[in-house]
Amino acid sequence: MIRWEAHTCLPTHPQADFAPLDALHAAGVNHLSLNVGADMNPLPQIMAVLAAFRARIAAAPERYVLAASVGDVRRAAAEGKLSIAFDLEGALPLQEQPEMVGLFAALGVRQIHFAYNRNNNVADGCHDSERGLTPLGRRMVEAVNRAGVLMDCSHTGRNCSLDIMAASSQPVIFSHANPLALARHGRNITDEQIRACAATGGVVCISGLSFFVGKEYPNADDVARHVACVAEIAGAEHVGIGLDICFDQDGLDYSAWGEIDRNYWWPARDYDLSGPPPTFTPPQTWQQLPEALQRVGLSPKEIEGVLGGNMLRVAERVWAPS
């Protein structure tokens, strides 16, 4: 039984504290995808974060494993360690160069989506005008398939995500996205996107972020409700969990990398930045999910799939063989 958390964010800073990851591990998570940067982060910042996070994992081999394969994930779980792989949110760090995908893969990045909310020269963001996957984007999909990296469509424009799913020769996931049918938000996804993802053999992982759940303080039952909705649309074997917890930490200096234009990356139409900040389901949600999923009518086998088996199946096919 593997519990797979498809997307977690620490501060994008080399000195980020790993304690929240230990809290997820204590709550039962065996493997997590840890963000190392997005389109709003300059490449030097992303490289500094990658170097620091790799060193932190290497320095604690009794606690962490940097997973390069599903075999690593299973071994870490058997030894009571937390398996970690990295993810990138956006294609700007790829510098218009498909070869960068393989380089990031060699550094531990095993999951990527191409646009963070706004359009770039590779793909469309979900909060921008629709164009579709660009010619460079098609080459990037091939590079992702070739590098054995999970192709993710979270934060991506609707039509563009359909283009990516049609172009990919491998299963495609949404590592943190919720059904639009339950919460009207530009980041959430249509039944058509959910069915297209399932048709690739992929998985839609449910976020516990308040904006996307459509509730101010979401809990495990809310996450389970979104799981059940996607299961109804596409089948329980195509649902996973990516709670999308963003652990803020005080006292970190980001001045070397410049200001982030929050109004650009999180447009007011979808994000009321003057209102209450988004809330996240806490790590302990993982302990409550099995019963919450039972309450929405999933069978024990379906629950095992949602909590990790489904992502394990996809990673087994996409990542380089163990």
Ligand SMILES: [Zn+2]
């Ligand atoms: Zn995200």
